[in-house]
Amino acid sequence: MRVALLRHGRTGWNAAGRLQGRTDIPLSDDERDRLATLALPPGWRDADILSSPLSRARETAEILVQAPVATDPALIELNLGAWEGKRGVDLLADPASGYRHVEAWGWDGRPPGGETPRELLTDRTGAGRFERRYADRLSYQHHARSPCQDPWLAFRQPHALSHQA
Numbered sequence: 001m002r003v004a005l006l007r008h009g010r011t012g013w014n015a016a017g018r019l020q021g022r023t024d025i026p027l028s029d030d031e032r033d034r035l036a037t038l039a040l041p042p043g044w045r046d047a048d049i050l051s052s053p054l055s056r057a058r059e060t061a062e063i064l065v066q067a068p069v070a071t072d073p074a075l076i077e078l079n080l081g082a083w084e085g086k087r088g089v090d091l092l093a094d095p096a097s098g099y100r101h102v103e104a105w106g107w108d109g110r111p112p113g114g115e116t117p118r119e120l121l122t123d124r125t126g127a128g129r130f131e132r133r134y135a136d137r138l139s140y141q142h143h144a145r146s147p148c149q150d151p152w153l154a155f156r157q158p159h160a161l162s163h164q165a
Helices: 012-018 028-033 055-065 086-094 116-133
Strands: 001-005 152-155
Touching: 001 055, 012 116
Parallel strands: 001 152
Antiparallel strands: none
8 A cells, every 4th residue: 555645735824934833723725725726646536545633734635635534643743842833034043942944853853842753753653553553544664664665655745736627
């Protein structure tokens, strides 16, 4: 079975450069209209869909598949703690904030009052919890183990999808 990862559509906080994390910010009206013109690629349209419970993720999925989708809290975004709602550019300008671009965090970078990427994976998916919960619907290989034969299909942004005919 293949697994597709799709990032949620744009929100007002995305447009303003604000960090969202677990804060439940809805899609912008313009983004809802744009998503309505897109569809999953052929071969993926009958797939089981599982979403984060955050409205921006759930609504992105529901618009694309034109049906309700299942949600799971294990898919919720990283807790960005005190940084949520703040603009990355402002945090970078304040050395006391401790903020760095996410690429520089590594597995143990922690926002004040938030969680590390390692904790996110350990608490939600560690020790096979996520895999056991969805064993009947999910089979995958981690990208780092098999980069050439990996069944993951990742769409970083919804614009990677095909336009509806």
